Amino acid sequence: MDKRSITVTVNGATRTAEVEPRLLLAHLLRQGLGLTGTHIGCDTTNCGACTVLVDNTAVKSCTMLAVQTDGHEVTTVEGMAKASELHxxxxxxxxxxxxxxxxxxxxxxxxxxxxxxxxxxxxxxxxxxxxxxxxxxxxxxxxxxxxxxxxxxxxxxxxx
Structure with a gap:
């Protein structure tokens, strides 16, 4: 399958990734970027365990395609705290x-x-x-x- 290059800011860091058009944002975050704080519970948007912020809006990453985040900002639970201080x-x-x-x-x-x-x-x-x-x-x-x-x-x- 063809891959597409995307650039997305995740937790303040600009990241570039080659992704298949069908790759879910949850899988990019967990497997592609190693951000395992985003949990996958249902793959149907029912549970909300995969919720992240895209441009400061809560979205369920199990049903959003990674390519949709090209040029956008994603915040995961790992991006909440600053240094050693909890949010x-x-x-x-x-x-x-x-x-x-x-x-x-x-x-x-x-x-x-x-x-x-x-x-x-x-x-x-x-x-x-x-x-x-x-x-x-x-x-x-x-x-x-x-x-x-x-x-x-x-x-x-x-x-x-």
Whole structure:
């Protein structure tokens, strides 16, 4: 099959790859670039474990073609933290016990990041709606919602 050269910025680094037109973004990230934090749970967009940000919009990478990211910016869970510092969303999941087995966690975190970028002060209902495309089979979601609200509070600018 013919391959196509794409250039995509992943977690701030420009990457070039030769990909088949049918290659899914999830497979490029995991096998092609070694970014295994993006999990594949269903291949049908039902679970959300593969959620990443493309140009700051949450997308399910199991049904997006890698060629569609040519010239775009992709952020994975590996790109959240800076150096040795956790991102507030990651801190929130730790502080509020927002994970159990951890399989859904990267996708949940990416969906939470997308929400907080467009709405820095969400209500509980808005958090639940933003995460509604992500399934967790271990928790009752309450601590996940608390984790996102914790991150939102931490990310708020200090009042003068």
């Amino acid at each position: 507030p969303v990651q801190e929130g999941f730790r502080e509020e016990h927002g994970l159990q087995c951890g399989y859904c966690t990267p996708g949940m975190m990416m969906s939470a990041m997308a929400l907080l970028q467009r709405n820095p002060d969400p209500t509980e209902e808005e958090v639940r709606w933003a995460l509604s495309g992500n399934l967790c089979r271990c928790t009752g979601y309450q601590n996940i919602v608390k984790a996102v609200l914790w991150a939102a509070a931490k990310m708020k600018p200090a009042e003068v």
